[in-house]
Amino acid sequence: MSKPELSKSGDIKRWDKAQRVVLSEGVKQYRSLPSEMALWTVTGRDCEYLVDCTPTKDRKPYCSCDDFYFRVVSEKVPECYHLVAARKAIEEGMYSVVELKDSDFAGFMNNLLNGIFVHIS
Numbered sequence: 001m002s003k004p005e006l007s008k009s010g011d012i013k014r015w016d017k018a019q020r021v022v023l024s025e026g027v028k029q030y031r032s033l034p035s036e037m038a039l040w041t042v043t044g045r046d047c048e049y050l051v052d053c054t055p056t057k058d059r060k061p062y063c064s065c066d067d068f069y070f071r072v073v074s075e076k077v078p079e080c081y082h083l084v085a086a087r088k089a090i091e092e093g094m095y096s097v098v099e100l101k102d103s104d105f106a107g108f109m110n111n112l113l114n115g116i117f118v119h120i121s
């Protein structure tokens with residue numbers, strides 16, 4: 001993924017943050033077995049955020065962070081750095097895969113969501 005144009009300083013800041021997250025292996029895919037259910041997370045400043053960076057015709061990208069909620073949804077910025085990091089990590093194959101048993105997945109999701117809700121400001 002190429003660096004965005006310098007004209008949008010906010011984009012550059014997000015791109016640099018995304019780059020740091022990718023290099024620190026902060027993008028993870030959790031796979032639940034044997035169901036093969038999968039989800040992506042990106043390590044942020046305060047917690048791991050849930051992201052969906054592979055949109056379909058009916059589904060837009062999503063991130064559970066404040067930046068997405070307050071600035072992306074209101075179209076002040078095109079995307080948060082977690083989404084940039086996730087796409088970049090997938091493109092470059094620079095993500096970790098964590099396998100979980102289906103029986104442990106609900107507990108994992110509960111912990112992940114609790115971490116996200118604690119940090120929503």
Ligand SMILES: [Zn+2]
Pocket residue numbers: 049063064065066067068080081082083
């Ligand atoms: Zn985000």
